[in-house]
Amino acid sequence: MKNCIVCLPLTIPSEVKTGLALTPFVVSMVSKLTGVASVCCVNLMGLRYEGLEANEIAQRLESFQKLLYRLGTPIDHYWIDSNAKHIARLQRYCENLVMVGELQSRQTATLICKCGAVEMVAEALHPDWSMEHKVLRREKGNMFCVLCNMPLEAKHKLCLMLESRFVDRALDTFPSFYAKEVEALRREFSQPLLISRQKKGDYRVSLFGKTWRLDTDFCWSLLFCSLMEDGFNPSVVVVSNRSLKPLVWSLGISRKLSDNLQNMTVIVTPFVRFERGKPQSPRVNMLQELIDRYGQSPIRLLMASGLKWDQKDVVVSSSTIFWALKALSRESVTTTPDTSKVPLSLSEALQMMGGNLVDRFVTDLRKENRVPLSRYQNLLFGRRV
Amino acid sequence: MNRESIQKLGGKVVSAFGAENVVCILLHGSLLFNPHLSPQDADLVVVLKQKDRGDCVLLRKLIVQSRLSRLPVQLHLVYMEEIPANADFFSLHTCGPFFICHLRQAEVLFGENVFDAVSGPSDYHLQLSLLQKIQQYTFQLRNLVVKTGRISEGELRQARKRSIVVLKDLLMSAGKIVQQEGEIVLEATDHFRDFLPEELEFLQWLLQEWITPSSDTATRKFLQQCLAIHERAYDIMRKQMAKNEKCRFLS
Numbered sequence: 299m300k301n302c303i304v305c306l307p308l309t310i311p312s313e314v315k316t317g318l319a320l321t322p323f324v325v326s327m328v329s330k331l332t333g334v335a336s337v338c339c340v341n342l343m344g345l346r347y348e349g350l351e352a353n354e355i356a357q358r359l360e361s362f363q364k365l366l367y368r369l370g371t372p373i374d375h376y377w378i379d380s381n382a383k384h385i386a387r388l389q390r391y392c393e394n395l396v397m398v399g400e401l402q403s404r405q406t407a408t409l410i411c412k413c414g415a416v417e418m419v420a421e422a423l424h425p426d427w428s429m430e431h432k433v434l435r436r437e438k439g440n441m442f443c444v445l446c447n448m449p450l451e452a453k454h455k456l457c458l459m460l461e462s463r464f465v466d467r468a469l470d471t472f473p474s475f476y477a478k479e480v481e482a483l484r485r486e487f488s489q490p491l492l493i494s495r496q497k498k499g500d501y502r503v504s505l506f507g508k509t510w511r512l513d514t515d516f517c518w519s520l521l522f523c524s525l526m527e528d529g530f531n532p533s534v535v536v537v538s539n540r541s542l543k544p545l546v547w548s549l550g551i552s553r554k555l556s557d558n559l560q561n562m563t564v565i566v567t568p569f570v571r572f573e574r575g576k577p578q579s580p581r582v583n584m585l586q587e588l589i590d591r592y593g594q595s596p597i598r599l600l601m602a603s604g605l606k607w608d609q610k611d612v613v614v615s616s617s618t619i620f621w622a623l624k625a626l627s628r629e630s631v632t633t634t635p636d637t638s639k640v641p642l643s644l645s646e647a648l649q650m651m652g653g654n655l656v657d658r659f660v661t662d663l664r665k666e667n668r669v670p671l672s673r674y675q676n677l678l679f680g681r682r683v
Numbered sequence: 684m685n686r687e688s689i690q691k692l693g694g695k696v697v698s699a700f701g702a703e704n705v706v707c708i709l710l711h712g713s714l715l716f717n718p719h720l721s722p723q724d725a726d727l728v729v730v731l732k733q734k735d736r737g738d739c740v741l742l743r744k745l746i747v748q749s750r751l752s753r754l755p756v757q758l759h760l761v762y763m764e765e766i767p768a769n770a771d772f773f774s775l776h777t778c779g780p781f782f783i784c785h786l787r788q789a790e791v792l793f794g795e796n797v798f799d800a801v802s803g804p805s806d807y808h809l810q811l812s813l814l815q816k817i818q819q820y821t822f823q824l825r826n827l828v829v830k831t832g833r834i835s836e837g838e839l840r841q842a843r844k845r846s847i848v849v850l851k852d853l854l855m856s857a858g859k860i861v862q863q864e865g866e867i868v869l870e871a872t873d874h875f876r877d878f879l880p881e882e883l884e885f886l887q888w889l890l891q892e893w894i895t896p897s898s899d900t901a902t903r904k905f906l907q908q909c910l911a912i913h914e915r916a917y918d919i920m921r922k923q924m925a926k927n928e929k930c931r932f933l934s
Binding site for chain 2: 593626
């Protein structure tokens, strides 16, 4: 099996924001520096794609792939949640979960909205744990679906429930200060989770003599198992610090089915906001506009500047592009780049990728100091490693 | 049909020069962005790695063989060694550094779009090159209005096209790269409120199907209206540039 670095599934909007490309950016860069394969997971099912034709969804994926390529951050393999191979595996995964007693059929009181975007266990101790928390709104003690704007109705139904007490196996995180948070999330995931759906859900499985519609989030969360069947060993996963919950959830479920997912490192990126400086500058949060306007290297430097590992929230101003252009125009003052072919260790690569180092590098170039280029800086400049 | 022929021509260029020598072939211009407007030519950029004295002759031969007689090919041949890493040093035909941004939106018929790897242009050079292009178009159109002889159909169509192109340039100076004519007019007149009602009306008329002016009087009136749009765009651009301390206009 090939070791790989992977990001959790991304939902592709019609216009890709710069922040969305940050995790695949890290996946691609670490892959190039360490020599492990890069895998970008993509979610092409679910609420965000409702009403779109299949060709429109395919077009979004193609545009996204092209955009990453144009940024100079190509990906070796794309894992897609709607891929036929993965869908075919779901039945077996569910049967295995039933066999180990983690998946059960139960009469349960549920809360469901009119459109079906929200379905949750009525007695959920922590409603936040529902994967639909983004479409829930609490008003005067009642829960509403923000999509259909209707209150949730109580229904007693036969449901598929997943045991969500996840095994006690610590995760290595980078930066290490996220380890406590990840562990706390793992411990808090302790209630049975509803994974069948009455209204929404395109995947179906047959269990307990009945056909069930599955929750889309549950289906993609089995991605680590699916990747292993595709011949990849996910040894590193990249997530934004706003996606720790889905990480704990998906890894927890996948670990119920496989013992081979023990040694995994999680790279947690800060939450980076890209802000426009001057009014006449392009929308700095729209990746395609930025590449069209400035080319790939300044935008790689812009994104790299945001990876300040010691911070949880980072704001990158578009003025960074101005300084990056100045630095790039003095590229000739750099000393001979590091062209060594030996793969770096993960920790070496990540230290090199610190956003503060990138900022210092840009400043040094602007001051016309002679700067030795690290291998990461070679990549940012578009030079081959 | 045109697109297919262009694709075939691209294939022939790759066969003739060798895939290892062709960096990229790019399609840009109206055939790509406004095909519904009966484009007058097909705009291609061919980027080669190695220079040979016979390259232009060979390209011409391939274009003749492709029989794109109804659609003349505007082909720009560029060599890798001629492409600056910094877009501020680039120009192609009548276009300065800003044209790199335009070429980044081209359709790649072969290879990788090499202009993504070029950095910039800087804001200053982008604005400067856009100003110079609008200047050039405006002065050329003034010459045409002054011209005493017959005005050709081609000259009229060019005046029409450039009346929208100058709006596209204004939008680019404001950070928006828009390619479709309808969207250009809509966005530019929405963003820049300097246009007079009769100019706005004329711009809407320009978006309709092309009809050749029926008389010399109509031709002259049409050119005057186009010039008004050019001059308005030039005026807006000058005001924008005057904000920069390096740029001052005599009053």
